[in-house]
Amino acid sequence: MSTGLAAVAAAADSVMGAAIAPPVRWLGAGVLGICGRGLNFGAAGTGSGAGTTPSDLPPFCPSMAAGVSIRVSRTKGKLRFIWYSLSSRLPGLAKARPGAGSVFLWRRAATRESGCGTVHPKLGNPGRARGSMLLRNCGPMGSSRRWSYPGCVRTLPLCVGALTCALQAQQSSPMWRPALQTSWQWQLTGALDLSVDAEMYDVDLFTTDAATVAELHRRGRRAVCYVSVGTFEPWRPDAGRFPESIKGRPLEDFADERWLDIRRWDLLGPILEARFDQCKAKGFDGVEPDNVDGYTNRTGFPLTYQDQIAFNRRIADAAHARGLSVALKNDLDQIPDLLPYFDWALNEQCFQYRECSALSRFTAAGKAVFNVEYRLQPDQFCPQANQLNFNSLWKNIDLDAARVACRGGAAPEAAFVNAASYAGGAVSPGEILGVFGAGLTTGVRIWFDEFPGTVLAAHGTQASVTSPVEINGRGTVLAVIERGGVRSPAVRLDVVAARPAIFTMDASGKGQGAIVNQTGALNASEPALRGSVVSIFGTGHGVGLPVEARIGGMAAEVLYADVPPGGTPGLLQVNARVPESAAAGDAVAVELRAGSYASPAGVTMRIAR
Structure with a gap:
């Protein structure tokens, strides 16, 4: 709450004979309501601040740098009230639904009319004419209208004010709210x-x-x-x-x-x-x-x-x-x-x-x-x-x-992620990457510093590419997409020795792995037998690093770990024997390691009971 609003709130609280708890109520969209009984303010909320006076203030509303003016007086048991909101500057201002005895606010967007009232405990729903006391309204052209409801009783908690936080006047900077279109x-x-x-x-x-x-x-x-x-x-x-x-x-x-x-x-x-x-x-x-x-x-x-x-x-x-x-x-x-x-x-x-x-x-x-x-x-x-x-x-x-x-703009952004785990921010030599962006069509080229990657597929907003092994040992590389001789903004990627990851059946990076049993059946449809050999497919194993496999938390004997003969560059096939003592189940953890680098957790396989 700004200093100006806090001062008004404190003043209201100090003169309330029978205050409503809480006396100060935020109603959303930067709107503050103060309610009490028998209040007699000469003026409230007329704060000052740098800026220019809005040109669309009605003539009877006092001038201020920005925000809202309120005058409240009580004469012969009736409350006269003038309230004006710069609704064009506060597009979030909307009807609130406070309880009985509280202030509520409304706005008619078409005419920029706004109103304030209090809710009678016995008359119910705010917003209905007979259930609220609408006091006075400032119209868009300086015109004013009055409403009076005989059913409103003198002892009803009176609406002292509705102060908006048009914070140009009340604070050093306004409350920021994102525009409808915000990158x-x-x-x-x-x-x-x-x-x-x-x-x-x-x-x-x-x-x-x-x-x-x-x-x-x-x-x-x-x-x-x-x-x-x-x-x-x-x-x-x-x-x-x-x-x-x-x-x-x-x-x-x-x-x-x-x-x-x-x-x-x-x-x-x-x-x-x-x-x-x-x-x-x-x-x-x-x-x-x-x-x-x-x-x-x-x-x-x-x-x-x-x-x-x-x-x-x-x-x-x-x-x-x-x-x-x-x-x-x-x-x-x-x-x-x-x-x-x-x-x-x-x-x-x-x-x-x-x-x-x-x-x-x-x-x-x-x-x-x-x-x-x-x-x-x-x-x-x-x-x-x-x-x-x-x-x-x-x-x-x-x-x-x-x-x-x-x-996206003229130069669409791109994301480079491990094609199996979807981990981003880095790259290892010889790793299959998923590339997401725009204009990824046939003929696109993807560079890692001065070395071209091997583009495996490209269709619209997604491509797959194998990073060049020549980046091994570099600290970082700049990844660039080239289309028709025009290059995208560079994406900086950290280079690590390995980023092993296992492909999954639903391409999410989690759950059932892309694993083939010794029988040739997919492990997803047929659980593997203990002691049998399964083929686990992944990527990101780096260059020249030893590859290990773990199944159910146990070391598995690795019989083969390399690119399949005649296979896709960057694809890793690991033939591993399921440990005899591995636990059975439909979601047994599987892990690959390349040197000291481990694949992300969450990939599983099926082992027969």
Whole structure:
């Protein structure tokens, strides 16, 4: 809350004879309401600041640098009220739904008319004429209209004011909210790549320091801090503050995280607010609160829909109180109830699960939607994403620097990832890479410094290429796509000796491996016998490094490890014997090692019982 708003709030609180708790209420979209009984303000909210007076202020509203003017007086038991909102500068202002006795605000977009009222405890639904007292309205041309409802009683808590945070007048800078079309980067692992040409960077609160945020600002970027608010992460520096009593069940896909009891705001609130304070202190512009849909999961607590609504609104209020815009992360079913409180949306995999229509409420309200897909390829979702006006990316599920943006300029961006694991950010000699971008058609050439890669396939937005072995020993290389003699911007990749990875049947990098049994049958359809030999297919084994295999956590005898005779450059075939003492099952872990480098966990095979 800005200094000017805090002063007005304190003044209101000091004169309330029978204050409503809380006397100051954030209603979303930067709107503050103050309510009480029998208040008599000569003027309120007439702050000052640098800037020019808006030309469209009605003549009876006092001049100010920007924002809102309010005059309130009480005469013969009636409240006269004038309120004006620069709604054109605050596109997020919308109807709120406070409880009985609280202030509410509304706006008619077509005429730019706005109103303020209080809700009678007995008359119910805000927004209905008989259930609210609409006091006075400033029209777009300086005209005013009055409404009077005899059913409103004198003892009803009176609406003292509705102050908007048009922060040009109240703070040194306005609260930032992303435009409908905002390019962005989401990176939570690996060394942060500041070279990505994106307007917004979404990065981890704890691993990103203030100097990095300042550098992003210097480059004209906006910075958003990622914070998990619904789960306990034991590796965080403030993990010791979380009482054991609010820690629930582990997450299904992240066993080291545990759900939190979001009903206990008395215990959880101070910890999360301290995190938001840190976010603000580092200079971030917004916050991405994660895991705000616990009520749909097995958390270990009997969380309800309303528990989640109350918690998420508290999260939004805490962000806004610090001048941070806030995203609603996933939680699609609660969008109708939470839309007024959140400034933008961030979603994972709505195209994969066919649930993107729920997010259209955000774009219809003028609020940006940011979407990421992991398993679908860009040509499978980008056309629809652009049609829906989403800011969509393809990302590696580890959320490293690799990205493909659905919206691109004259020089489209490209991402280079291991073709088996989808790990990005690096390359090893002789590794098969997946390349995602635009214009990847027949005849495209892909360079690694001065050495050409071997292009295996190219079709539209995706290509596969084997990196040249000549890059072995280099620290970094610049990867460039050449189309018709025109080269794309270079992507810098770290060179490592090996990046072994096993291909999987669904091309996700996880689950059933691309493995053939000794019988010639796919292991996915027929489990292998103990003692039999299986062929495991992968890539990224480097040059001249010894290759090992492990099945079910046990060393497996390797009979052959090399490119298949006459096979694809960069493809690795490992013939390994299934240990006699290996555990049986349909998801037995498989791992390849090249020298000291191991393939990512999560790939499995079937072993007969």
